[in-house]
Amino acid sequence: MADFNPKIVGFACNWCCYAGADLAGTSRMKYPPNLRLIRVMCSGRIDPQFILRAFKEGADGVFIGGCHPGDCHYVSGNYKTEKRIRLLKGLLAGLGIEPERLELNWVSASEGQRFADAVTAFTDRIRQLGPLGVVAVTH
Amino acid sequence: MAKNAPKIGVYVCHCGINIASTVDVKAVAEYAMTLPNVAIGRDYMYMCSDPGQDLIKKDIKEMGLTRVVVAACSPRMHEPTFRGAVFGSGMNPYLFEMCNIREQCSWVHVDKTEATEKAKDLIRSAVARASLLEPLEDRYADVTKAVMVVGAGIAGIQAALDIAEAGHKVYLLEKEPSIGGHMAQLDKTFPTLDCSACILTPKMVDVSRHPNVELLTLSTLKKVSGFVGNFTVTVHQKARYVDVKQCTACGDCAKVCPQRFPNEFDLGLATRTAIYQPFPQAVPAAFCRNEKQCLGSLPLACGKCLQACEKKCIDFDQKDIVRDYEVGAIVIATGMDVFDATTLPEFGYGKYPDVLTSLEFERLCSAGGPTSGHIVKISDGEEPKDVVFIHCVGSRDKQVGNEYCSRVCCMFIIKQAHLLKDKMPGCNVTSYYMDIRAYGKGFEEFYDRVREEGVRFKRGKPSEIFRRKGKLVVRVDDTLLGKVIEHETDMVVLGVGLVPTEGHRELAQTLKLSLSSDRFFLEAHPKLRPVDTNIDGVYLAGCAQGPKDIPDTVAQAKGAASSAIALLNKGKVKVDPIVADIKEDACSSCHICEALCPYQALIYDEQKHVMTVNQILCKGCGVCPSACPSAAITLRHYTSVQIDAQLDALLRKAVSSEQLAVSSSGTEA
Numbered sequence: 001m002a003d004f005n006p007k008i009v010g011f012a013c014n015w016c017c018y019a020g021a022d023l024a025g026t027s028r029m030k031y032p033p034n035l036r037l038i039r040v041m042c043s044g045r046i047d048p049q050f051i052l053r054a055f056k057e058g059a060d061g062v063f064i065g066g067c068h069p070g071d072c073h074y075v076s077g078n079y080k081t082e083k084r085i086r087l088l089k090g091l092l093a094g095l096g097i098e099p100e101r102l103e104l105n106w107v108s109a110s111e112g113q114r115f116a117d118a119v120t121a122f123t124d125r126i127r128q129l130g131p132l133g134v135v136a137v138t139h
Numbered sequence: 140m141a142k143n144a145p146k147i148g149v150y151v152c153h154c155g156i157n158i159a160s161t162v163d164v165k166a167v168a169e170y171a172m173t174l175p176n177v178a179i180g181r182d183y184m185y186m187c188s189d190p191g192q193d194l195i196k197k198d199i200k201e202m203g204l205t206r207v208v209v210a211a212c213s214p215r216m217h218e219p220t221f222r223g224a225v226f227g228s229g230m231n232p233y234l235f236e237m238c239n240i241r242e243q244c245s246w247v248h249v250d251k252t253e254a255t256e257k258a259k260d261l262i263r264s265a266v267a268r269a270s271l272l273e274p275l276e277d278r279y280a281d282v283t284k285a286v287m288v289v290g291a292g293i294a295g296i297q298a299a300l301d302i303a304e305a306g307h308k309v310y311l312l313e314k315e316p317s318i319g320g321h322m323a324q325l326d327k328t329f330p331t332l333d334c335s336a337c338i339l340t341p342k343m344v345d346v347s348r349h350p351n352v353e354l355l356t357l358s359t360l361k362k363v364s365g366f367v368g369n370f371t372v373t374v375h376q377k378a379r380y381v382d383v384k385q386c387t388a389c390g391d392c393a394k395v396c397p398q399r400f401p402n403e404f405d406l407g408l409a410t411r412t413a414i415y416q417p418f419p420q421a422v423p424a425a426f427c428r429n430e431k432q433c434l435g436s437l438p439l440a441c442g443k444c445l446q447a448c449e450k451k452c453i454d455f456d457q458k459d460i461v462r463d464y465e466v467g468a469i470v471i472a473t474g475m476d477v478f479d480a481t482t483l484p485e486f487g488y489g490k491y492p493d494v495l496t497s498l499e500f501e502r503l504c505s506a507g508g509p510t511s512g513h514i515v516k517i518s519d520g521e522e523p524k525d526v527v528f529i530h531c532v533g534s535r536d537k538q539v540g541n542e543y544c545s546r547v548c549c550m551f552i553i554k555q556a557h558l559l560k561d562k563m564p565g566c567n568v569t570s571y572y573m574d575i576r577a578y579g580k581g582f583e584e585f586y587d588r589v590r591e592e593g594v595r596f597k598r599g600k601p602s603e604i605f606r607r608k609g610k611l612v613v614r615v616d617d618t619l620l621g622k623v624i625e626h627e628t629d630m631v632v633l634g635v636g637l638v639p640t641e642g643h644r645e646l647a648q649t650l651k652l653s654l655s656s657d658r659f660f661l662e663a664h665p666k667l668r669p670v671d672t673n674i675d676g677v678y679l680a681g682c683a684q685g686p687k688d689i690p691d692t693v694a695q696a697k698g699a700a701s702s703a704i705a706l707l708n709k710g711k712v713k714v715d716p717i718v719a720d721i722k723e724d725a726c727s728s729c730h731i732c733e734a735l736c737p738y739q740a741l742i743y744d745e746q747k748h749v750m751t752v753n754q755i756l757c758k759g760c761g762v763c764p765s766a767c768p769s770a771a772i773t774l775r776h777y778t779s780v781q782i783d784a785q786l787d788a789l790l791r792k793a794v795s796s797e798q799l800a801v802s803s804s805g806t807e808a
Contacts, residue, residue, distance in 0.1 A: 042762065070648050
């Protein structure tokens with residue numbers, strides 16, 4: 001397991017988490033390079049099917065970053081995300097995918113350190129869980 | 140490359156060594172050339188420079204590129220720059236894609252091999268997305284020629300005056316009965332020792348008399364909707380119970396009021412009546428009644444003021460008003476509060492009457508204050524013979540959650556020490572500091588002058604204040620002498636730091652503004668956009684953005700005002716074309732999306748039996764396409780097809796143009 005290098009994809013909302021990730025960069029904070037982030041305007045855009053697709057295509061973990069409760073740029077998108085992720089975690093367990101492989105975190109635009117810490121902790125967690133045991137289905 | 144396939148140019152930026160030191164930029168550019176639909180991959184030292192942009196423009200013209208990907212800094216930084224560049228060459232700006240390999244790659248990783256691999260993955264994903272981008276047309280909306288300025292301290296007053304002078308309507312909102320803010324409470328300003336009231340009150344009067352300014356006192360902002368250029372602001376104005384236009388502030392009502400309460404303006408060091416004027420120079424110059432403190436209008440209860448007022452301007456039946464205002468821009472100038480010194484019980488504030496905050500001491504110094512400028516001990520009314528000032532109370536203190544320096548307290552205390560020496564030359568004055576921050580124009584010179592006047596500055600942060608034989612004792616570790624000393628004194632002034640105002644967080648949530656880690660409002664960019672926020676059309680002025688002194692506050696207020704004026708003068712504002720679309724034939728009219736939309740932008744068409752999108756109301760969050768069970772809703776520029784392609788490209792090492800063609804012809808979701 002020592003040479004296991006997890007594949008992690010993430011989605012971040014433009015206004016909070018993506019900006020927080022940028023701040024981590026501007027502040028030269030360091031975190032593992034496994035995460036590849038996709039920018040969306042709101043975490044509410046993250047269709048659960050994107051997450052399932054990510055696991056299907058071989059992601060070992062999926063990271064979702066949105067605004068803190070009450071801070072959503074679009075009023076309430078993050079609350080909807082929270083509900084969807086909670087529901088999806090139950091579904092993942094049923095599919096044989098550990099729900100811990102899906103992380104939802106709130107990171108504000110000023111929380112560069114929080115972003116770096118969250119990514120580091122999540123990468124460590126996926127490293128511990130090992131590669132996703134579901135065989136990737138290709139077209 | 141298939142016919143009609145997109146022709147993509149990929150440009151990888153070195154950003155000096157910012158990217159190139161951790162990412163092998165040349166290797167990444169070469170790798171890009173191997174990706175489907177990529178016609179050219181180049182690397183360049185600074186893509187955002189003119190020659191860098193010219194490179195793109197030239198390739199668009201000569202090679203007929205139909206998509207452009209720039210791998211450089213964050214899109215939050217330079218996406219507008221490059222969109223402008225491709226637009227200048229006749230390409231639709233939404234066919235441009237930015238790939239973040241600086242903030243989210245080179246700056247956060249150490250290993251060059253890993254960072255280069257990550258950069259390649261990100262570019263592969265960006266290219267896949269770029270292949271599927273669709274042109275979008277910008278729309279334009281008119282700008283309402285009015286500005287809401289929230290908070291009427293010196294920041295709000297200055298911003299309002301500048302905007303009004305430029306010929307635009309201003310609504311100046313203030314939660315207190317009078318404008319003026321904290322500056323009105325100050326006696327003198329550092330380092331020039333200007334009389335604060337003398338320089339502020341003319342501005343207060345000017346702003347209240349300006350034909351373009353509508354003053355809304357006792358008012359708070361309740362709700363904001365709309366977008367840049369077209370905000371609707373709901374304001375709750377509390378009843379004053381006194382007709383502002385009729386009242387001459389003669390004071391006859393207060394003379395007969397039997398009630399006494401601590402005067403907020405004097406920080407409780409004096410009292411006021413239930414019907415009152417906050418301070419003599421208050422604007423508007425009218426009394427106001429606190430309905431909770433008043434005994435009532437029935438003759439049996441009280442009603443004395445009603446009889447005393449000759450002009451009959453008191454109206455107990457006045458009601459609160461909730462009204463909507465249409466504005467094009469909003470300036471946030473809500474200022475700050477001072478740190479609550481009771482949080483630090485070791486200093487005995489609130490327990491020992493002669494331990495004061497610096498703002499309370501300022502009221503004691505003021506000729507208009509509770510003691511008419513006579514500095515006396517609160518406990519016995521005697522003049523103090525020894526006074527201690529303590530710096531950094533509630534600032535630079537992680538334990539109370541305020542890691543930041545409040546910037547003004549050093550000079551504020553130095554000025555107060557001077558005022559004290561000036562009034563009472565025989566008084567011993569000692570100042571305990573951590574570091575003296577005298578960074579501004581004329582500050583260091585003033586600090587020198589005050590030292591020469593005999594104020595002693597000792598380095599050390601006091602740990603405790605207690606009473607011994609009728610005296611206050613300050614225990615402090617003198618870090619220059621290297622020993623703990625106990626300083627017996629008559630009065631202690633705590634140099635309290637500045638903190639965000641009460642209600643700051645609620646205001647942030649109402650406006651959807653971000654807060655920085657110090658809890659003040661977050662500016663759009665710390666260096667280059669210090670008055671802008673993450674919401675277009677909302678600007679920051681003064682201490683709402685972070686502690687600052689009066690000149691800095693005025694400068695920022697003028698900056699915020701000029702930003703608002705520029706927006707209003709332009710008259711038109713670009714409206715993002717990133718909105719939701721509905722495929723009518725796929726809609727099953729289940730109405731799930733309708734309930735999710737926070738803007739009521741999804742409207743049911745009774746004739747066609749399908750949902751439709753109001754594209755003016757839609758803000759493009761994308762919460763509806765993620766929920767539509769029929770995959771009938773698309774969010775432009777963030778379509779499921781585009782995101783799927785990004786994901787697939789990230790997770791598979793190779794993506795062929797056939798795969799992209801397959802996914803692009805597939806349906807949503």
